[in-house]
Amino acid sequence: MAPTVLGNHKGLPLQNTMKKIPTKGLTETELFAEMNALRKDDLNWRNGRNFAYVYYPGEEILSVVKKAYQLFFSENALNPSAFPSLRNMENDVVSMCASLFHGDEDVVGSLTTGGTESILMAVKTAREWGKKNKNLTGTPEIILPSTAHPAFFKAAHYFNVNILLCPVEQDFRVDAQKMEKLISENTVLLVGSAPSYPQGVVDPIEALGQIAKKRNLLFHVDACIGGFILPFLQQLDHKIPAFDFSVEGVTSISADIHKYGYAAKGASVILHKNSNLRKHQFYTYTKWTGGIYASPTMTGTRPGGAIAAAYAALKFVGNDGYLKLAKSCMDTTEKLQNAIREIPELDILTTPDATLFAITSDSLDIYEVGDEMGILGWQIDRQQMPPSLHFSINPAHEKVIDQTIEDLKIAVQKAKKLSLNKVGKNVQLQAIKTMQRMLPQSLFEKIKQLAAKHSDVGGKRSAAMYGMIGELQGKGDLDDMIKDFLDKMMK
Numbered sequence: 001m002a003p004t005v006l007g008n009h010k011g012l013p014l015q016n017t018m019k020k021i022p023t024k025g026l027t028e029t030e031l032f033a034e035m036n037a038l039r040k041d042d043l044n045w046r047n048g049r050n051f052a053y054v055y056y057p058g059e060e061i062l063s064v065v066k067k068a069y070q071l072f073f074s075e076n077a078l079n080p081s082a083f084p085s086l087r088n089m090e091n092d093v094v095s096m097c098a099s100l101f102h103g104d105e106d107v108v109g110s111l112t113t114g115g116t117e118s119i120l121m122a123v124k125t126a127r128e129w130g131k132k133n134k135n136l137t138g139t140p141e142i143i144l145p146s147t148a149h150p151a152f153f154k155a156a157h158y159f160n161v162n163i164l165l166c167p168v169e170q171d172f173r174v175d176a177q178k179m180e181k182l183i184s185e186n187t188v189l190l191v192g193s194a195p196s197y198p199q200g201v202v203d204p205i206e207a208l209g210q211i212a213k214k215r216n217l218l219f220h221v222d223a224c225i226g227g228f229i230l231p232f233l234q235q236l237d238h239k240i241p242a243f244d245f246s247v248e249g250v251t252s253i254s255a256d257i258h259k260y261g262y263a264a265k266g267a268s269v270i271l272h273k274n275s276n277l278r279k280h281q282f283y284t285y286t287k288w289t290g291g292i293y294a295s296p297t298m299t300g301t302r303p304g305g306a307i308a309a310a311y312a313a314l315k316f317v318g319n320d321g322y323l324k325l326a327k328s329c330m331d332t333t334e335k336l337q338n339a340i341r342e343i344p345e346l347d348i349l350t351t352p353d354a355t356l357f358a359i360t361s362d363s364l365d366i367y368e369v370g371d372e373m374g375i376l377g378w379q380i381d382r383q384q385m386p387p388s389l390h391f392s393i394n395p396a397h398e399k400v401i402d403q404t405i406e407d408l409k410i411a412v413q414k415a416k417k418l419s420l421n422k423v424g425k426n427v428q429l430q431a432i433k434t435m436q437r438m439l440p441q442s443l444f445e446k447i448k449q450l451a452a453k454h455s456d457v458g459g460k461r462s463a464a465m466y467g468m469i470g471e472l473q474g475k476g477d478l479d480d481m482i483k484d485f486l487d488k489m490m491k
């Protein structure tokens with residue numbers, strides 16, 4: 001649950017004034033002065049102050065990947081015959097990824113602009129495959145662990161498929177048998193994460209693969225975040241459960257090269273077990289007056305730069321480079337986790353499998369710890385159900401992790417003082433506090449007003465707060481408010 005989706009992480013005020021293209025263009029100096037000034041409140045990712053969004057492998061790799069992007073800045077991968085360079089690089093990236101994930105020669109795929117697009121393609125493929133290969137009696141269904149990424153919900157929303165959600169167990173992994181119980185004649189796809197983003201655990205991919213095979217279903221492994229860290233942790237002899245094409249029954253995998261692959265933003269891969277499956281992903285329109293149109297993924301025009309940067313990252317970093325980076329991330333993760341285990345007020349949720357995890361607390365309000373860390377200059381995302389803070393470790397953290405730990409201890413002490421002043425815990429109050437911290441202040445205030453309007457008690461602050469969740473849930477108001485907020489952000 002990333003609050004920054006809804007706004008600047010520092011809650012900057014919205015701007016409503018209309019802009020015009022300048023009559024006379026700025027000079028380059030003016031322009032860059034202006035743009036650099038705009039960055040002053042951005043995340044300080046080079047200094048490892050963030051635990052999401054940017055994965056920083058150091059200046060050397062970054063500058064090479066940037067050069068590659070610039071070299072193909074203008075090229076367009078829409079038409080594969082116009083730029084054989086891009087086609088060759090895309091094919092090579094797909095092939096390198098297929099090998100990395102223990103696929104055979106039959107494995108094919110496409111580059112997409114990100115994990116979300118890869119997942120959209122996996123769901124679209126399953127829908128089309130189901131319609132052609134199964135006797136569906138109704139809307140196609142996909143079965144997800146409750147920790148699956150929202151991109152699957154987005155896919156279901158766009159592509160008119162239904163979702164059946166399987167709650168995860170205490171350890172935040174889904175139970176394969178419980179997933180199996182949800183299968184119906186309309187099921188087309190099972191999904192597992194490797195790992196899930198919020199708590200960083202790998203679902204039981206082997207057990208799910210067996211079920212998918214037995215029940216003749218497609219099975220997608222979401223390795224968006226894990227794709228370029230798990231294989232290297234495996235090579236480093238960390239205990240990582242099998243999650244890729246080495247597992248029978250896996251029919252597609254998504255992996256984001258723009259996360260632990262350290263490519264430029266706009267690069268993910270969707271792999272299919274064979275080209276018969278991938279055909280269901282493609283789109284064609286043959287009656288256009290502009291000619292026969294065919295497109296492999298969601299986008300039309302496809303950025304050459306992102307493809308070139310993905311290619312450059314894999315080729316320049318190399319397996320050895322990824323091993324080194326993975327080792328740095330894992331060592332840092334273990335250091336941070338060991339320190340957290342020494343802090344009595346904090347707990348690590350479950351037993352994470354890789355370099356991402358969440359922390360929670362029984363004795364204090366974990367969001368308060370997040371707030372205090374924010375004051376100390378760290379940006380840590382809040383999560384819900386249960387309230388927790390998320391860490392995704394990247395190589396930038398190696399140098400600052402001692403400071404992170406120091407500050408975490410300070411933040412806990414400060415949060416403890418604050419907690420003493422608090423009235424007893426109340427479930428609704430907790431829920432409201434969750435929202436307050438996950439949503440930007442301006443949005444929260446509006447929700448509060450709306451709740452007050454709906455509620456009998458009227459404008460009284462606490463009453464409105466108490467009633468808010470109950471009043472808003474199930475009415476679609478909350479979704480509407482958030483959409484309204486996004487709308488304002490994008491103006």
Ligand SMILES: *Cc1c(COP(=O)(O)O)cnc(C)c1O
Binds near residue numbers: 113151196
């Ligand atoms: C990041 C992520 C996605 C979505 O990827 P985007 O590149 O943000 O679209 C999907 N699944 C998991 C597990 C992720 O971590």
